[in-house]
Amino acid sequence: MAPPAPILLAGDHFVLNRLLAEALNAESGPDAWAVRELALPWPHEPFRAIAEVDEASGSEDALIEALQGVRVCLTQMAPLTERVLAACPDLELFAISRGGPVNANLGAATLHGVAVTYAPGRNAVSTAEHTLGLLLAAMRRIPDSHISVLRGQWKSDLYAYDATGLQVHGSTIGLVGAGAVGGHLATVLTAMGARVLVHDPYVDPAALPRGVVVVPLPELLARSEVVSLHARLTPHTHKLIGAAELALMREGSVLVNCARGGLLDYTALAAALRDGKLFAAALDVYDIEPLPAEHPIRDAPHVVLTPHLAGATRGVAQRAAAMVADEAGRWLRGAEPAYCANPDVLQHRRQPASTPTDHR
Template identity: 40%
Template structure:
């Protein structure tokens, strides 16, 4: 069957046995960026979406579009209402990158706690600056956003001896209780945590979630990690809190604009670890995401409804 897939996710279909599976299917796969996507939309049947937005204009230029499949979890860059109005189902890959993101969060906590980046820099620059760090075991980790990723991080952190707190108005209290994780209001979580890790969805409801007032509530010397979306954490406020010495460090994996504008003073701070939105970039996570997407395309081609559909009303409108 001749099928045309277009993807704006550079990593889609590259991990594990995915290249072989794609080759066996015989589908046409076109890789593009936000800049050249429009040139391919006329022939696009399935759009595997990375970070570039899927808008009303995108849909209008894609008359053959039969599905939008998010290569990841966050749907804040996809206009779900517009897709539903066009009877275009949207899917994502929940849970596929949970282990990868949770492990990166833990790596950041260890790196910040033991001054690994500063230690590396002093050696490579000819110095010998031995800095006193702190142990991770016994520290308190506050997780804001207790979905699949947040709860995965909680389990791994607890196994390492951290005390774990969570904040999420949509969390399942029974699940949290079974894991031994207290659900707290955000001000209380911020005040008690040595490390705060952000794992909320992006969008208007979480934009500016952590700003000057929230950072001021954090414990002196605490650290904060943003593995969610760039707009969740106010970089001006973070830079001020780090410069004043109120916070000891931060790790940032997501940015409002990607790649980010490095003229912001935060990028000159020696207290911050930066990564290029790499939370889900492990071979295991990419393989799981890719197979989920190919399975969902096969279901759509067979006239079915993928279980990971996030806008089921798109099917109702077809009747």
């Protein structure tokens, strides 16, 4: 029987080491691994650029020390830099429990023979649910009503027709992007009785719920009472929704963005809210984060704001832990990773952990 494989759990205060350990035991059994732990400070300390990688937590020195003799690392935020890779020659798999491996130097990892995996779709359901919550809050202006009650007001005049909110059932709702998040939301909105339009040049219409219609972006904007953004941010989609696109939207419509701040021109959005073009907006992401005190959207009327929390659920943390534990199990069995960010490294894959070999 092979000895337990050395593994580092470099969790944080969201994807906890406890969750990683539980997922690892469920996947491979309690005797498969020799576990070492490193606790990272995120989110109690903001992530930051570390050396050449982005959105990382902790330090190179602490990670280097913890990785000595370790062949597999499960983490969300640890910085996989050239310096770390050069100092940790036993490392073979670096499994990142987030949707993109921004905290890893993929080129250097490939040169050092380290496979880097990630966890696509880990927060798709959570983000879709948060989007639905913001959508409903904006359509019914729930935060405004909440604040008025706290202030001792009782605005029964909100039953006046022109002051009333919108409802999902019977509304036309346009989704810009129909990947994991948009596709799930389309299913939910259809079940709630909405007419759902989608704009996505890459979507297979057959994969969408029955009744969902794929249309060009200008048509979606012109027909929808609610527009929700779910596209990827690329150079092509940067400021996809600007002043010209907002002008195409229906009078009294709602805009929701839980995708990426760069998709939207926030100055133009604030102007559209102030002049009454839009009924409301609901936002979880911004062009600048954290949101500056002088940002124009702060003073816009009828806007619902949350601080980039769409993926912040316990279910996401548990799923993220399970996905990297699965990658560790694959490595242990000698199987290829499910989601490898640097697949070129697989051409030089070492033998599985259960086979005696000289790893360097």
